[in-house]
Amino acid sequence: MGCRIREFSAKLVLVGTIILLIFIGLDNFNTQLALASIRQMEEAPRQILIQSRHTLQDEQGDSWQVVLFKRFFADGSTIINLRLVDFPGKADFAHPQPLQVSTNKGDLFEAEDMFAQKSPAPNVGQFDVKDILSQLPITKLNLSLGMKGDRSTNLSIPPEVVLEWKSVATQS
CATH class of the missing domain: 1.20.5 (Single alpha-helices involved in coiled-coils or other helix-helix interfaces)
Incomplete structure (x- = not known):
């Protein structure tokens, strides 16, 4: 038994x-x-938007919307921007300040602040990453965001997200 x-x-x-x-x-x-969160939409005739959207946390545990997008205009030109959005009242970007992107090996890249003149809201930053994206390794990246009051906030970007960004950038 x-x-x-x-x-x-x-x-x-x-x-x-x-x-x-x-x-x-x-x-x-x-x-x-x-x-795998790549979206494509037609904004206007012959104007296409492709975007990668993620919600990531900074070192304080605050959630950020991280959106890399490539926009194709009717005239054939393109832009590739990275938009970072925190909850209102949580973070205020210090414009104009470039986005600093660093690797674990110590490589440092900078992306131009697209909201240097005027931001739609204090908690929104947008940066031109077209020139640096192809140079970034597919490893964990650290984004250093310049905030008001001489503060900075750091976002860690996983390699899978970097790979997705590169996929968006190479689409034509």
Whole structure:
């Protein structure tokens, strides 16, 4: 009798472990699908917008909307910008200040502040990354955002997001 109880308990633990592993695997699968967030839309005739959208947290745990977009204009010109948005009242960008992008190896890149003259809101920054994006390695990046009051906020960008940005940049 005791042997049957042990066998039943062992089978129950085995089934429970398998079910748990399946759920963990499904959760990881959904997370990976969420990373692929490239959208394309026609804003006007012959004007196309392709964007990569993510919500990432800074070192204080505040959530930021991180949107890299490539806009194709009717005349054939393009722009590639990175827009960063925090909740109103949480962060105020110090315009004009370039975005500083650093790698783990210590490489430093700068992107021009597109809202140097006027920002739609204090919590919104937009930067021209067209010239630096092709130079960035597909590794974790750190964005240093200049804030009012001589402060800065840091955002860590995962390699998967950098790869997605490069994919957006190469689309034609």
